[in-house]
Amino acid sequence: MDSRFTQLINKLREQGHRMTPQRAAILKAFTENPSHPTVEQVYEQVRREFPMTSLATVYKTVAMLKEQGEIIEISLGAGSSRYDAARLEPHAHLICTGCSRIVDVDDSQLAVAPEYLAEKYGFNLHSQRVDYYGLCPSCQAAGQSQNQP
Amino acid sequence: MDSRFTQLINKLREQGHRMTPQRAAILKAFTENPSHPTVEQVYEQVRREFPMTSLATVYKTVAMLKEQGEIIEISLGAGSSRYDAARLEPHAHLICTGCSRIVDVDDSQLAVAPEYLAEKYGFNLHSQRVDYYGLCPSCQAAGQSQNQP
DNA sequence: TTTCTATTGAGAATTATTATCCTTTACACA
DNA sequence: TGTGTAAAGGATAATAATTCTCAATAGAAA
CATH class of the missing domain: 3.30.1490.190 (Ferric-uptake regulator, C-terminal dimerisarion domain)
Structure with missing residues (x-):
């Protein structure tokens, strides 16, 4: 059985989305981090592997995932939103x-x-x-x- | 039995908060509007009665009510937060x-x-x-x- | 009344997010 | 294996919501 990360990559590819290294790293960071990270945190994590990555790219990826219903936004009113892309089943x-x-x-x-x-x-x-x-x-x-x- | 508005006024007074006309109008707008308004909407409503009221005052009042647990923030990720101060029972x-x-x-x-x-x-x-x-x-x-x- | 200090108002500052715009590149197809 | 093209990326400006600042005002207790 494929990991959530692999499944997501495949699904997005099938839908015609291109898979860039940055995008894959962002997807990996979101799907494999269970602590409901912020965009900024994912950005920092991705930058360790791809130092030239832009924050805007992370935001664009989040927007795309939201459209696909593949990420859940947890906005707490103050500070940045947190995201849950590790699991989609209602919880x-x-x-x-x-x-x-x-x-x-x-x-x-x-x-x-x-x-x-x-x-x-x-x-x-x-x-x-x-x-x-x-x-x-x-x-x-x-x-x-x-x-x- | 007192209205939510009256109860809230009394509770805040007892706690030592001062009751200014602006504050009372803001409390009234929040507690008597069932449509979960934004800060901006309450501001517009209060300005009809007190045209010199500042938006910052509404925000400050919301912050105070949050501290008291007398208002619930519904932040939707995009746009302004909505507020529910009309009823506190879990729903x-x-x-x-x-x-x-x-x-x-x-x-x-x-x-x-x-x-x-x-x-x-x-x-x-x-x-x-x-x-x-x-x-x-x-x-x-x-x-x-x-x-x- | 007077005094004390919470509250107000106006606008500046901050913060998160989105938009812009030009460059790069994934990928379908020749 | 090249090549065209549109999607995606990067840098930064713009926007929007909220918070901060600080001098002026005004509740409320004495």
């Missing part, structure tokens, strides 16, 4: 308001009722976002104050 | 990716498992965000394309 996030850590949560209990809502309100749903905000164990221990999301 | 949103309309959803089925997660992952949760993205009935009828959130 929830635990977001620490102390240190901004984002933890993925897989739980059958969480994938609730989109089809029920679709019927009740007439919406045709295509994606979802379920985030819980709070303090992670280490920030609780450190006695961090709770900033709002 | 979900149906967000139309065609016209950006945000519909509140009250449903017991949706308030899932925070305490369960808190235990499992050791997080101390204080708020949540449950958003479903899709097309509202009128955008479906209009054949709008589905932009990602």
Whole structure:
């Protein structure tokens, strides 16, 4: 079974997108980083291998992935957006308001009722976002104050 | 029983916050507008009554309300954040990716498992965000394309 | 009233993201 | 293996949202 990275490369190629070394490195960075990185973080990572890469290229790649529904944007209101391209199956996030850590949560209990809502309100749903905000164990221990999301 | 607006005014007063006419108007605009307005929209509304009000004042008020946990920010990645200060009870949103309309959803089925997660992952949760993205009935009828959130 | 300090207003500054525009290059096809 | 062409890249300017700054104003407690 192919990795998410390989699958994504193939899918994009089939759709007629060109595969440049920069683009492949960006895709690799996004799909293989489980910490929900920012554009800036991916940019730094890619630059270690391709030092001439432009930040604009990372943004353009993100825009393309969004169009394809292959990346999920987690915008927290303040600072840069975080991205989740490692996994597409619907899942929830635990977001620490102390240190901004984002933890993925897989739980059958969480994938609730989109089809029920679709019927009740007439919406045709295509994606979802379920985030819980709070303090992670280490920030609780450190006695961090709770900033709002 | 007092309105959300009145309750909020009282709570803030008790906490030692001063109540200026601008601030009261901003609070009223946020708490009594059910359409999840942006800062800019509240600013426009408040200016009709107090034309000298500054946009910065609205932002400062939002920051204060965030600190108090009295407003929920819905940042959509592109454009301005939307705010929900009309109701604090946990509820979900149906967000139309065609016209950006945000519909509140009250449903017991949706308030899932925070305490369960808190235990499992050791997080101390204080708020949540449950958003479903899709097309509202009128955008479906209009054949709008589905932009990602 | 007076005093004290939170709050305001106006605009500058900052930050993230998008747009521009010219160059480079992936890739289909000869 | 070349070649044409349009997609993609790079550098930087532009835009948009939000935050900061600081002097002036005005709640509210005494």
